[in-house]
Amino acid sequence: AQTVTQSQPEMSVQEAETVTLSCTYDTSESDYYLFWYKQPPSRQMILVIRQEAYKQQNATENRFSVNFQKAAKSFSLKISDSQLGDAAMYFCAYNSGYALNFGKGTSLLVTP
């Protein structure tokens, strides 16, 4: 079974600073996708960024980028120039089939 581990239950960052959220996963598959979702207080899950395992280039979406290390099975999210609106729960997710396997999440606090 695939598992996704987020070892940081909570993280804090100052506005305009950079923060990195960690994620590791366990799989025997060679073809899969990885995602970061954001869940603000409204609790709606919002896709932040995705990474295809066969692509070596790290995905980037504006202030959000990932560091994908396939051999190490690591998939961290970097948020640059943090904004107050970035405060939320962040979930790492793995997909090799229909199911998304989620980590337990990291709560990100952004301080002014």
Added chain:
Amino acid sequence: SQTIHQWPATLVQPVGSPLSLECTVEGTSNPNLYWYRQAAGRGLQLLFYSVGIGQISSEVPQNLSASRPQDRQFILSSKKLLLSDSGFYLCAWSVGAVPYNEQFFGPGTRLTVL
């Protein structure tokens, strides 16, 4: 553009009562549909998914069931709720025969079983 609706937004039900949560998707055809549950302080757990009308796959054995009576409608049901059924229920959709595509989530239903 595609939108996904869920209702009700909040529900409080007594133990042993029935349940029906509804999810509908607009702006796309033949989507893959999913029901997830999020317990307090936890990530999401996939309950059911459907790749077409009348096609339901169950990921977790429980007293819940799902149905897909129409292409863009997905219903989560229970005949008798348990206390452990409390949680936040999210419906999601994706498109494409390849299941690797990202999933898009609805606003969710908060269910409290008393």
